[in-house]
Amino acid sequence: MSIQTATLGYPRIGKNREVKKALEAFWSEKLDAESLWETLRQVEETNWQTQREAGIDRIGIGDATLYDSVLDWSIYLGLIPERFRHLSGLEQYFAMARGKEGIPALEMTKWFDTNYHYLVPEISAQLQPTDFNPVLATVKRAQQILGKRATPIILGPMTLLRLSRLDMPISEIIRPLCDRYVNLLQALKPLDIEEVQIHEPALVLGDTAKFKDDYESTYASLVQVGIPLDLVTYFDDLGESYPWVIQLPVASISLDFTRGRNLEQLKRHGFPSDKRLGVGIVDGRNIWQIRPDRLLPILDDIKPITSNLSIQPSASLQFVPYDATRETKLPEPLRNVLSFAEQKLQEVVILAQTLQGEDRRSQLQDIATGQTAFEQFSPPNTQVQQQLQSLNVDAFERSLPYAQRQPLQLQLPPFPTTTIGSFPQTSQVRKLRRQWKRGEITLADYKKAIDAEIAQCIRYQEEAGLDVLVHGEFERTDMVEFFGQQLQGFAFTQHGWVQSYGSRYVRPPIIYGDVVRQAPMTVREFKVAQSLTEKPIKGMLTGPVTMINWSYPRTDISRQEQAFQIALALRQEVADLEAAGATIIQIDEPALREGLPLKSERWQDYLSWAVDAFRLSAGIAKPQTQIHTHMCYSEFGDIIQHIQRLDADVLSIENSRSNNETLFEITNAGYAHQVGNGIYDIHSPVIPTTEHLLEQLRTGVANLPVEQIWVNPDCGLKTRHWDEVIPALKNMVEAAKMLREEIYASGK
Ligand code: GLN
Numbered sequence: 121m122s123i124q125t126a127t128l129g130y131p132r133i134g135k136n137r138e139v140k141k142a143l144e145a146f147w148s149e150k151l152d153a154e155s156l157w158e159t160l161r162q163v164e165e166t167n168w169q170t171q172r173e174a175g176i177d178r179i180g181i182g183d184a185t186l187y188d189s190v191l192d193w194s195i196y197l198g199l200i201p202e203r204f205r206h207l208s209g210l211e212q213y214f215a216m217a218r219g220k221e222g223i224p225a226l227e228m229t230k231w232f233d234t235n236y237h238y239l240v241p242e243i244s245a246q247l248q249p250t251d252f253n254p255v256l257a258t259v260k261r262a263q264q265i266l267g268k269r270a271t272p273i274i275l276g277p278m279t280l281l282r283l284s285r286l287d288m289p290i291s292e293i294i295r296p297l298c299d300r301y302v303n304l305l306q307a308l309k310p311l312d313i314e315e316v317q318i319h320e321p322a323l324v325l326g327d328t329a330k331f332k333d334d335y336e337s338t339y340a341s342l343v344q345v346g347i348p349l350d351l352v353t354y355f356d357d358l359g360e361s362y363p364w365v366i367q368l369p370v371a372s373i374s375l376d377f378t379r380g381r382n383l384e385q386l387k388r389h390g391f392p393s394d395k396r397l398g399v400g401i402v403d404g405r406n407i408w409q410i411r412p413d414r415l416l417p418i419l420d421d422i423k424p425i426t427s428n429l430s431i432q433p434s435a436s437l438q439f440v441p442y443d444a445t446r447e448t449k450l451p452e453p454l455r456n457v458l459s460f461a462e463q464k465l466q467e468v469v470i471l472a473q474t475l476q477g478e479d480r481r482s483q484l485q486d487i488a489t490g491q492t493a494f495e496q497f498s499p500p501n502t503q504v505q506q507q508l509q510s511l512n513v514d515a516f517e518r519s520l521p522y523a524q525r526q527p528l529q530l531q532l533p534p535f536p537t538t539t540i541g542s543f544p545q546t547s548q549v550r551k552l553r554r555q556w557k558r559g560e561i562t563l564a565d566y567k568k569a570i571d572a573e574i575a576q577c578i579r580y581q582e583e584a585g586l587d588v589l590v591h592g593e594f595e596r597t598d599m600v601e602f603f604g605q606q607l608q609g610f611a612f613t614q615h616g617w618v619q620s621y622g623s624r625y626v627r628p629p630i631i632y633g634d635v636v637r638q639a640p641m642t643v644r645e646f647k648v649a650q651s652l653t654e655k656p657i658k659g660m661l662t663g664p665v666t667m668i669n670w671s672y673p674r675t676d677i678s679r680q681e682q683a684f685q686i687a688l689a690l691r692q693e694v695a696d697l698e699a700a701g702a703t704i705i706q707i708d709e710p711a712l713r714e715g716l717p718l719k720s721e722r723w724q725d726y727l728s729w730a731v732d733a734f735r736l737s738a739g740i741a742k743p744q745t746q747i748h749t750h751m752c753y754s755e756f757g758d759i760i761q762h763i764q765r766l767d768a769d770v771l772s773i774e775n776s777r778s779n780n781e782t783l784f785e786i787t788n789a790g791y792a793h794q795v796g797n798g799i800y801d802i803h804s805p806v807i808p809t810t811e812h813l814l815e816q817l818r819t820g821v822a823n824l825p826v827e828q829i830w831v832n833p834d835c836g837l838k839t840r841h842w843d844e845v846i847p848a849l850k851n852m853v854e855a856a857k858m859l860r861e862e863i864y865a866s867g868k
């Protein structure tokens with residue numbers, strides 16, 4: 121029996137966010153390029169040392185990046201779109217990442233079902249000349265520190281193509297691209313590398329069978345070079361493609377045993393005796409300590425099938441923070457059951473040693489003890505559980521159908537104008553929050569200052585002439601964190617940063633126990649705002665599905681159950697907002713779409729509970745209350761019936777960046793409720809002109825009955841400046857007024 125250990129990637133932002141700090145300094149010209157690279161190399165080398173000291177046998181290297189590792193592969197492979205070709209070096213790199221005067225950046229999108237965003241490669245027939253010197257330099261550096269353990273990570277050609285924007289069908293470009301990969305492997309060959317990891321997560325997508333021939337011919341060419349290849353897959357199982365994928369001519373295949381049904385497949389179809397199986401069993405996507413009582417039986421199942429194994433995380437550890445032991449502010453029983461990257465390395469080693477017959481019982485016992493202590497620390501909340509069990513269908517249903525409740529709701533002018541919720545988070549607002557958190561100002565002073573911001577925001581909205589106002593969300597740093605902090609069952613880390621994209625890092629909340637609302641969360645700010653204006657103020661909540669999708673969820677109960685618990689808390693909040701006089705309440709679900717499972721056969725199940733969770737939070741609203749929801753940056757075409765089933769009275773969507781495609785998807789499907797088809801891009805500093813906005817609105821009018829149309833920006837305004845927001849909103853209101861006149865004066 122041969123048991124090894126491996127890693128598939130590591131957090132690359134630096135334990136103290138060194139890369140972000142260096143990037144920002146570089147962008148503001150306070151740091152030179154060489155120092156920026158030096159920071160990255162230091163972070164990378166520290167990571168290597170940590171993994172070596174933990175005793176990992178094959179350490180994945182080469183994933184450290186200044187911005188995005190997929191962008192790095194675009195550069196290494198010479199996939200430079202025409203518009204960047206006159207640039208070079210870091211200027212070119214950051215232009216591709218972030219754009220440059222008049223040159224739009226590469227498109228950015230989510231990496232599979234994670235919250236990491238990558239830059240979409242754009243591939244045209246004409247590949248640019250390139251060499252692989254940067255890759256070779258990294259490998260040589262890694263070998264000095266890691267020796268034979270250094271295992272280069274290569275983004276696989278098929279995954280790259282599946283995620284790219286292509287000028288041609290895959291079958292036409294795969295040959296020339298494959299040649300590039302052969303060149304790369306040939307360049308690596310003299311370095312005497314034991315093995316290369318080729319990451320092909322696209323193999324878990326539901327439609328892989330269509331590309332069987334491409335995979336087979338590609339891998340037949342790549343293995344010719346003679347470096348042993350580990351074909352690495354993750355995020356789900358291989359599905360129906362399992363039998364042929366395991367026969368691809370590589371030395372090793374790595375599978376994810378934390379998601380999907382790879383274990384079933386393995387038992388059914390076996391595994392080739394001439395290959396090593398990479399057992400991705402330590403969850404790289406969540407932060408909970410391993411449960412030996414659950415994992416050892418899986419390993420026991422695998423052992424008789426194949427005995428040449430590597431124990432490893434299920435995916436790159438980039439999706440978890442560095443070190444749970446630093447979270448000294450968390451209660452100890454909780455901290456003890458958390459596992460970030462460093463703890464996961466130890467878990468990999470403990471599991472491998474146990475499998476080899478070494479006595480690691482005392483470590484395993486410690487884990488079990490910690491688990492028991494945690495269960496005592498966070499017992500189930502019987503009240504919430506009973507409430508959930510006693511829910512009947514009515515709880516998910518508004519008391520009247522849309523057609524009947526709509527006439528009872530607030531009547532507004534045609535093309536009502538509103539915003540999505542947040543207003544500029546100025547440095548003053550952020551400073552205020554910092555001062556309060558550090559105890560430099562009292563809570564009373566903090567609230568007074570927030571109220572002053574609200575008052576100013578109301579004034580600006582009235583001046584702009586908006587119909588439905590918001591309070592501005594100045595008290596919220598983040599739409600999930602703000603609610604999580606007020607709910608029992610959520611915990612927040614101090615250092616738990618993970619990369620969202622480029623220099624933007626987030627600290628996802630941890631859901632660790634039953635969720636209970638302790639007190640109203642948004643009512644005070646709502647009342648303050650409403651006391652200042654005759655116009656309706658829209659109550660603003662974050663929906664249950666978004667709360668789950670942007671957190672680390674529990675693994676002891678289903679995501680559905682967690683979402684329903686949050687929905688119950690929001691339900692109380694909806695009732696309290698109504699009692700405080702709210703006639704319009706928005707429940708944001710920007711993350712609904714991105715939670716879709718990778719395989720479409722599992723969509724139905726997810727959408728069924730996700731939509732139910734939303735309905736549970738909104739179902740308590742009186743028919744007179746208008747429920748809004750908001751989603752951004754997603755396509756709806758394939759899930760439109762589910763969007764309809766949310767039964768929101770008004771749906772606001774991002775639309776301006778997708779060329780009205782989202783709107784067309786909605787209208788083609790005959791969406792019958794009201795729609796705010798976001799008419800200007802809040803990510804752009806450009807102030808949209810009235811003419812442009814009117815143009816956008818006319819597209820809406822051409823596609824939807826006028827009674828259904830709302831007028832709003834495509835997302836929250838918190839990243840913009842007031843001097844951009846004020847004129848933009850004035851123009852937006854102006855455009856709505858012009859349209860009202862145009863349409864109602866002409867008697868349409
Ligand atoms: N109400 C939130 C805001 O305006 C919505 C944010 C989002 O859609 N991501 O900031």
Ligand code: ZN
Nearest residue numbers: 710752835836
């Ligand atoms: Zn949005």
